[in-house]
Amino acid sequence: MPTIDVHAHLIPGALSREAVARIVAREGFNKVTPPMEWSPEIAIEFMDRYDIRMQLLSALGEMTAPAATAMNDVGAKVVTVHPGRFGLLASLPMAEPEAALREVHRAFDELGADGIVLVTNYEGAYFGDPRFEPVFAELDRRTASVFVHPVAPPGFPELCLGRPGPLIEFPMDTARTVVDAVFAGLFLRHPGIRMILAHAGGVLPSLADRIVNLGVQPWVANPLGLTSGQLRDQLSSLYFDTALATTAATMVPVVELAGVDHIVFGTDFPPGGDDVAGKYLATLLSGRPLSAQDIETLDETVERLFPRAAARVVA
Secondary structure (H helix, E strand, C coil), X not given: CCCEXXXXXXXXXXXXXXXXHHHHHHCCCCCCCCCCCCCXXXXXXXXXXXXXXXXXXXXXXXXXXXXXXXXXXXXXXXXXXXXXXXEEEEECCCCCHHXXXXXXXXXXXXXCCCEEEEECCECCECCCCHHHHHHHHHHHHCCCEEEEECCCCCCHHHHCCCCCCCCCHHHHHHHHHHHXXXXXXXXXXXXXXXXXXXHHHCCHHHHHHHHHHHCXXXXXXXXXXXXXXXXXXXXXXXXXXXXXXXXXXXXXXXXXXXXXXXXXXXXXXXXXXXXXXXXXXXXXXXXCCCCHHHHHHHHHHHHHHCHXXXXXXXX
């Protein structure tokens, strides 16, 4: 059983209500919204039920600089109280790059954050946007582990077919921002960044061969003139979590692209829901498509990516 959950959300009451309301309004949920009730005690009860020892907490959605500061402060306090059960992935206000750069320094140097969480687009800007370059350069310098969670894309009302973002547009927006980053050469310039994609990278692993082979055709914009090898090397350097993504349809393309040693365990608690998390966890532990030996590597990978958090886990 994997012991460290890299995909778990920090939803601290009043501070999150505005963010959750914005997400619900933007992303087309039906009359019933995903589970959002959270406290450290609720999270610990969930972990104990499934023999999970630690969750790395990340906040939901895009944030302004004040909101990111406040949320990171709350997350740091949770870790201070429960250091053996939680870690912090700090939010950055990437739409305000100078403020985001300041928050990187504060998160690591003052709050002791274990890593960073980003969303797939900020006010419609994706990871290849040159405005983000100073932030990514600093994350590279720090060899930071960066967890990427999807949000709805620009033009979502026209794309969603009347259904909420998590159904199909979240997995697509993950591919969208990574493709933008890859053609911008982000991971060639900044190989120190260890980027982890939620939900097994969405549709990205299944599209990887298509991106690599068609991406070098003369009718595809490729301003850096990247080769197929450079495209593939960037894609295969990524990491992928198992949240809502443990079946062969999702895991086999990940293994083919990046290998078992680039997979980490995630649950998407609490929005994923206890019953859904249980079903995907049962599939993960069934021995197909990942073997018991494969499962053992998940914690080993997390220990490489988040050594400070792993060192706090109580046996």
